[in-house]
Amino acid sequence: MNTTQRAVLIRAYGGAAAAELAGIHKPEPGQGQVLVRVQAAGVNGIDWKVREGMVRDAFPLPLPIVLGAELAGVVEAVGPGVSRFRAGDRVMGTVGGLGAYADFVLVSAAILARTPEGLDHVQAAAMPVAAVAAWKSLHHAGPVRAGQRILIHGAAGGLGGYAVQYAKRAGAEVYATAATADLDYVRSLGADHVIDYQSQRFEDLVRDIDLVLDYVGGEVLDRSWQVLARDGAIVGTSSPDILARTPANRRGLWFINQPDPELLETLAAEVAAGTLQSRVSEVVGFLDIPGAIERNRTVPRAGKVVADFAR
Numbered sequence: 579m580n581t582t583q584r585a586v587l588i589r590a591y592g593g594a595a596a597a598e599l600a601g602i603h604k605p606e607p608g609q610g611q612v613l614v615r616v617q618a619a620g621v622n623g624i625d626w627k628v629r630e631g632m633v634r635d636a637f638p639l640p641l642p643i644v645l646g647a648e649l650a651g652v653v654e655a656v657g658p659g660v661s662r663f664r665a666g667d668r669v670m671g672t673v674g675g676l677g678a679y680a681d682f683v684l685v686s687a688a689i690l691a692r693t694p695e696g697l698d699h700v701q702a703a704a705m706p707v708a709a710v711a712a713w714k715s716l717h718h719a720g721p722v723r724a725g726q727r728i729l730i731h732g733a734a735g736g737l738g739g740y741a742v743q744y745a746k747r748a749g750a751e752v753y754a755t756a757a758t759a760d761l762d763y764v765r766s767l768g769a770d771h772v773i774d775y776q777s778q779r780f781e782d783l784v785r786d787i788d789l790v791l792d793y794v795g796g797e798v799l800d801r802s803w804q805v806l807a808r809d810g811a812i813v814g815t816s817s818p819d820i821l822a823r824t825p826a827n828r829r830g831l832w833f834i835n836q837p838d839p840e841l842l843e844t845l846a847a848e849v850a851a852g853t854l855q856s857r858v859s860e861v862v863g864f865l866d867i868p869g870a871i872e873r874n875r876t877v878p879r880a881g882k883v884v885a886d887f888a889r
Contacts, residue, residue, distance in 0.1 A: 586679035586867045589642040591631030597645060597868040605684050607657030612687045614669060616651040618703035619678040621867070621883040622736070623816075626875040628676065636818060639676070645871065646678030649685075650693055650702035660687045668693040670702040670846065672710075672837045679867055681887065689837035696850035704736075704858050704882040709845045711815065711835040712740035716748075718833050719789055719811040724749030729784060729805065732793035733769060734760035734880040737815065739857055740845075741791055742767040753784050755794075760880045767855060781805050792816065803828055857881030863889030 585602045607613040625645045627633055650670040653663050663669065671690040677683055693702045715737070716722060728745045732738040733754030745752045746768035754769040757776055764772050773780045779801075786807040792799050795816030802812055803825055811829040814820040824830030848854035859881035862870045867885050874883060 583681040585644045587642045587644045588629050594872040596629050597871050604682050607655050610659050611657040611684045612663055613655040614651040614683050615654040616649045617699035618650050619646045619885050620648040620703045621870045621874050622647050625871045644677045644680050648672050648706035649678040650699040672706045691839040691842040694847045694850045700884050703884050708736035709740050710838050710842050712737040715813050715833045716741055716744050718813045722748040726750045726788040728789045729753040729787045730791045731755050731798050733764045736882045737793045742769050755780050763880050858884050861886050
């Protein structure tokens with residue numbers, strides 16, 4: 579019986595070469611756990627941020643550690659106490675941390691969602707992090723009201739693409755920043771005003787914004803305070819130090835996503851039905867995961883990159 583499996587892991591923090599292909603032990607499910615045979619996994623910014631040691635102070639991790647935050651696959655086995663799933667079920671979800679880039683992964687049954695009919699494993703693997711995080715970050719500062727003016731930075735990215743659609747559904751007036759090549763895509767999602775950040779400065783074009791969703795961070799965050807309405811707020815997912823960078827009498831909120839399998843199942847059903855757009859911009863094979871992680875750091879793109887383990 580083969581007890582080893584493929585994995586993408588880091589043994590030390592570093593650059594592109596730090597993420598490596600390796601053989602590791604195949605685990606067995608314990609109490610409340612599900613062993614998933616992974617068919618596909620989404621590539622996210624957290625992969626290279628962990629690889630480079632950017633979050634080592636906030637989230638100390640034991641090395642070596644397998645990268646990857648979200649997956650889709652088939653239940654291989656269930657541990658004691660698991661009644662929601664059985665072998666052969668199609669599932670999707672985050673892994674509650676890292677570890678998705680392996681052929682077999684242990685996941686708590688409590689955070690797994692069922693993959694709906696009509697959604698293949700590549701589409702399913704693109705959703706667990708971004709679809710849920712976009713929804714929750716949109717509502718993190720309070721209920722979204724019709725007529726609110728919402729500015730979304732990084733609107734063509736994994737989170738941004740969902741957030742534009744959610745905000746528009748809620749009746750907001752949606753402003754969005756994107757690269758030149760992605761303007762039409764963002765418009766197709768329903769954004770009312772699309773700003774080309776490569777040739778325009780958003781602070782020259784918008785004001786009195788009720789909510790900024792900052793999926794970019796850095797100097798974009800610092801430039802965004804001036805466009806807020808008096809009672810407006812910025813919710814950030816890319817700047818852990820947003821509270822320290824929030825000016826006096828301004829409201830800045832740091833957002834950390836949490837698994838929500840019920841919400842994920844609802845959103846996945848909408849993608850399967852065609853009522854919610856979910857864009858996969860590139861599909862890579864397992865052996866190209868380290869390269870895809872590095873491209874996530876260096877090459878902005880619309881939608882999500884997904885690794886298909888059968889490739």
